[in-house]
Amino acid sequence: MGSFEYLKLTGVSYGFTYHDFVVEGVNLSIPRGRFVSIVGPSGSGKTTLLKLMCGIYEPWNGDIEYICNDCDSIFYYPSVGYVPQIETIDWNFPVSVQEVIAMGSWNYKSYLPWIDKKLKNQIKDTLKILGLSGYEKRHIRALSGGEQQRVFLGRALIRNPDVLILDEPTTGLDYVSREKIFDILKTLSNNGMTVILSTHDITHIANRSPWVICFNKYVIAEGHPQDVLKEDNLLKTYGLSDYKIK
Amino acid sequence: MSVLLGGICGLSGVYIILRGLSYVGHGLSHAAFGGAIVGNIVGLNYYVGAIVWSYLASFVIYEISKRNKIKPDAAIGLVTTAIFAFGVLLVSITNRYTRNFESLLFGNILAITEQDLYIIVSVTILSGAFFFFLHKRLVFSFFDNESAKISGIKTSYIELLFSFVLATIIIVSMSSIGVTLLASVIVGPAISARMLSNNFSSVIFLSIIIGSVASFCGMYASFFLDSSSGPTIVMFITLAFGITALYAVFKKIYHSHSHGGVSHSHPHLHTDEHRHEHQHKHP
Numbered sequence: 003m004g005s006f007e008y009l010k011l012t013g014v015s016y017g018f019t020y021h022d023f024v025v026e027g028v029n030l031s032i033p034r035g036r037f038v039s040i041v042g043p044s045g046s047g048k049t050t051l052l053k054l055m056c057g058i059y060e061p062w063n064g065d066i067e068y069i070c071n072d073c074d075s076i077f078y079y080p081s082v083g084y085v086p087q088i089e090t091i092d093w094n095f096p097v098s099v100q101e102v103i104a105m106g107s108w109n110y111k112s113y114l115p116w117i118d119k120k121l122k123n124q125i126k127d128t129l130k131i132l133g134l135s136g137y138e139k140r141h142i143r144a145l146s147g148g149e150q151q152r153v154f155l156g157r158a159l160i161r162n163p164d165v166l167i168l169d170e171p172t173t174g175l176d177y178v179s180r181e182k183i184f185d186i187l188k189t190l191s192n193n194g195m196t197v198i199l200s201t202h203d204i205t206h207i208a209n210r211s212p213w214v215i216c217f218n219k220y221v222i223a224e225g226h227p228q229d230v231l232k233e234d235n236l237l238k239t240y241g242l243s244d245y246k247i248k
Numbered sequence: 249m250s251v252l253l254g255g256i257c258g259l260s261g262v263y264i265i266l267r268g269l270s271y272v273g274h275g276l277s278h279a280a281f282g283g284a285i286v287g288n289i290v291g292l293n294y295y296v297g298a299i300v301w302s303y304l305a306s307f308v309i310y311e312i313s314k315r316n317k318i319k320p321d322a323a324i325g326l327v328t329t330a331i332f333a334f335g336v337l338l339v340s341i342t343n344r345y346t347r348n349f350e351s352l353l354f355g356n357i358l359a360i361t362e363q364d365l366y367i368i369v370s371v372t373i374l375s376g377a378f379f380f381f382l383h384k385r386l387v388f389s390f391f392d393n394e395s396a397k398i399s400g401i402k403t404s405y406i407e408l409l410f411s412f413v414l415a416t417i418i419i420v421s422m423s424s425i426g427v428t429l430l431a432s433v434i435v436g437p438a439i440s441a442r443m444l445s446n447n448f449s450s451v452i453f454l455s456i457i458i459g460s461v462a463s464f465c466g467m468y469a470s471f472f473l474d475s476s477s478g479p480t481i482v483m484f485i486t487l488a489f490g491i492t493a494l495y496a497v498f499k500k501i502y503h504s505h506s507h508g509g510v511s512h513s514h515p516h517l518h519t520d521e522h523r524h525e526h527q528h529k530h531p
Contacts, residue, residue: 053394056394056398057397057398058394058397058398082398084394084395084398086392086394086395090392091391091392092391095266095390095391096266096442096445096446096447096448096451097387097391097448098446098447101387101448102391105384105387105388105391105392105395105396105399106395106399110384110388110399111384111385111400111401112384113381113382113384114381115380115381115383115384141446141447143446157395161399
């Protein structure tokens with residue numbers, strides 16, 4: 003069985019209240035292995051778009067397909083790793099780093115309540131890659147923002163996903179933490195993983211990504227950062243001009 | 249018997265507080281009470297009426313709170329009180345309630361029958377098995393529902409099943425602990441345990457121990473004091489909570505640790521900033 007060739011969104015619309023679209027008429031085609039940054043202001047629908055790609059929401063209109071021509075089954079769906087905004091996490095929840103990372107593993111679905119030895123070893127290896135060796139038993143609240151973000155990245159990575167979707171992974175992080183995350187993501191993308199993230203950080207993240215999508219309810223522009231991150235596109239994306247999509 | 253009930257209430261309480269449903273014990277016991285009365289009036293078994301009504305209440309609460317506009321506590325408040333009120337209304341109209349009304353409200357463990365006994369043991373075993381085998385799915389769903397969904401966990405079914413299991417535990421606990429007092433037996437041990445540990449397994453273990461021991465002590469004391477079992481058990485749970493709260497405060501002020509091979513304790517604030525600073529000074 004092969005892997006998907008590209009992720010295709012055709013006329014995708016979605017909203018939370020009737021007739022009020024948060025995402026409207028989105029057409030996108032993202033080839034496998036691409037590193038994509040989605041930029042847009044708060045409330046522009048970036049998170050909703052990512053959740054549509056993950057399958058958390060069903061689009062009101064349009065289709066989201068992972069196109070795979072050499073797959074055996076027409077019901078092919080790739081393995082998706084999702085990293086939520088860490089602001090949405092309940093940090094008082096009594097779970098350790100090891101338990102959080104284990105949640106992402108296929109192995110975690112066993113009906114026994116403990117984490118088996120094989121999974122513990124996998125977690126150890128994942129933590130090593132993320133530069134968090136020896137953190138297994140720590141409570142998630144006892145970590146810095148950058149470390150917390152890497153733990154959630156680890157949870158998505160432990161199942162070795164085809165597509166990695168991250169919601170603002172660098173927001174609120176210092177320079178070093180942001181660079182660490184960016185380097186890990188670049189390496190994953192170079193190894194063939196599709197990486198799609200949303201960001202506010204145009205200078206340090208979007209500008210250095212191979213592919214950028216300017217998004218505010220609609221796709222305003224997409225392409226290489228040097229072609230897309232121009233004044234007119236950014237003004238349109240951040241709602242600072244009289245631009246209106248017909 | 250009280251040890252079993254205290255234990256299973258303590259166990260389910262951990263999941264309840266982490267799901268943010270602390271009020272559910274109070275609400276569902278009221279719904280079950282309404283159902284028990286309706287069942288009794290129409291000539292059904294006490295358990296049948298209570299199960300039908302509290303499952304119905306669980307389902308309605310689940311459906312309302314699934315739509316994000318209304319939070320679960322508001323849904324619990326409305327639905328369960330309405331069902332309780334309906335039961336009380338029927339009692340006042342028909343005046344035909346045969347089972348001891350007061351024992352249901354305030355609990356009387358001595359009034360439970362042999363049939364109740366078998367039901368309590370069965371429910372304890374089955375719900376214990378539910379929490380054992382579905383522990384990982386429950387934790388992931390409650391911790392990060394959307395990621396759990398992406399990961400392939402049927403979070404909706406898990407949550408619905410969880411609320412049915414809770415309703416069942418509440419029904420069997422009602423006659424010995426009492427409708428009005430049950431919330432404390434469910435939430436009390438769990439929040440006490442939560443103050444003592446950050447580790448999920450330890451919280452579960454401590455909550456079961458606190459629930460069982462407090463229920464046993466409450467039961468034993470009610471025999472000597474000739475008091476109702478429910479309120480006496482609740483007093484012991486409150487005492488356990490008070491002791492753990494004091495312990496947590498004491499632990500925060502007097503923080504024992506070792507560095508440089510020397511173990512000692514001294515008073516200071518146990519804040520994150522302090523901890524980081526301390527680790528930095530004494531690696």
